[in-house]
Amino acid sequence: MKTLDLPERPEPRPDCGLLACALDELARPGRGAVSLPWLAPGRLERLRRAAARLPFRRARARVGEAERTVFQDFEITLDVPQDGLLRRFADELEADLAAALGRLERPPLAPPTLNDIAVQRYPAGSRGISPHRDHLRYRSLVVLLTLSGRARLFVCDDRAGSGAEEVSIAPGRLLLMRAPGFAGSDERPFHFLDGVSAPRYGIGLRHDRTKAP
Ligand SMILES: O=C(O)CCC(=O)C(=O)O
Numbered sequence: 035m036k037t038l039d040l041p042e043r044p045e046p047r048p049d050c051g052l053l054a055c056a057l058d059e060l061a062r063p064g065r066g067a068v069s070l071p072w073l074a075p076g077r078l079e080r081l082r083r084a085a086a087r088l089p090f091r092r093a094r095a096r097v098g099e100a101e102r103t104v105f106q107d108f109e110i111t112l113d114v115p116q117d118g119l120l121r122r123f124a125d126e127l128e129a130d131l132a133a134a135l136g137r138l139e140r141p142p143l144a145p146p147t148l149n150d151i152a153v154q155r156y157p158a159g160s161r162g163i164s165p166h167r168d169h170l171r172y173r174s175l176v177v178l179l180t181l182s183g184r185a186r187l188f189v190c191d192d193r194a195g196s197g198a199e200e201v202s203i204a205p206g207r208l209l210l211m212r213a214p215g216f217a218g219s220d221e222r223p224f225h226f227l228d229g230v231s232a233p234r235y236g237i238g239l240r241h242d243r244t245k246a247p
């Protein structure tokens with residue numbers, strides 16, 4: 035007897051109203067990052083499986099000199115197939131950001147092209163990443179999607195981690211962080227990640243001004 039595989043039930047699109055609200059909230063003075071629920075478990079698990087197949091390498095344990103040293107304890111890959119699920123997610127997110135920005139009276143940025151995708155993997159017990167600012171070449175908005183795991187992300191005032199405020203990176207959530215050019219400011223918030231108690235997969239989506247759009 036033949037069995038019939040039903041096509042996957044289409045999942046509802048994420049709510050662009052929520053994304054517009056989050057972008058508006060991020061534009062408030064003093065706000066470095068915000069997070070919002072974004073993907074349902076089914077889609078998330080498919081993305082996590084696609085991420086797990088990528089060729090990771092260990093990140094350098096320390097970058098920068100002397101008091102500017104940043105400690106990193108994760109694996110990373112930038113080798114994301116152009117025709118795969120992760121790139122498709124980035125394309126959809128570009129469209130969702132454009133739609134959300136279109137709803138705002140005073141959009142804090144032009145719709146970004148997410149031309150830089152990094153996938154990171156942290157084992158349980160990892161030390162995470164110490165306080166740092168993302169590179170200057172990343173413009174307007176940094177987006178982190180958490181695919182799985184348990185960890186804490188904080189936005190803080192300096193390299194010592196003073197004034198740390200936690201922003202949720204529970205699986206399925208999208209974290210939005212300011213980058214230079216957001217709301218007419220050059221602000222690059224310090225942030226760090228620690229407390230990895232279950233293996234984390236996360237995707238960082240950015241606009242790198244040194245690459246083709
Ligand atoms: O694990 C993440 O999602 C991002 C950590 C981070 O801040 C970075 O790699 O710049």
Ligand SMILES: [Fe+2]
Nearest residue numbers: 166167168225
């Ligand atoms: Fe970062």
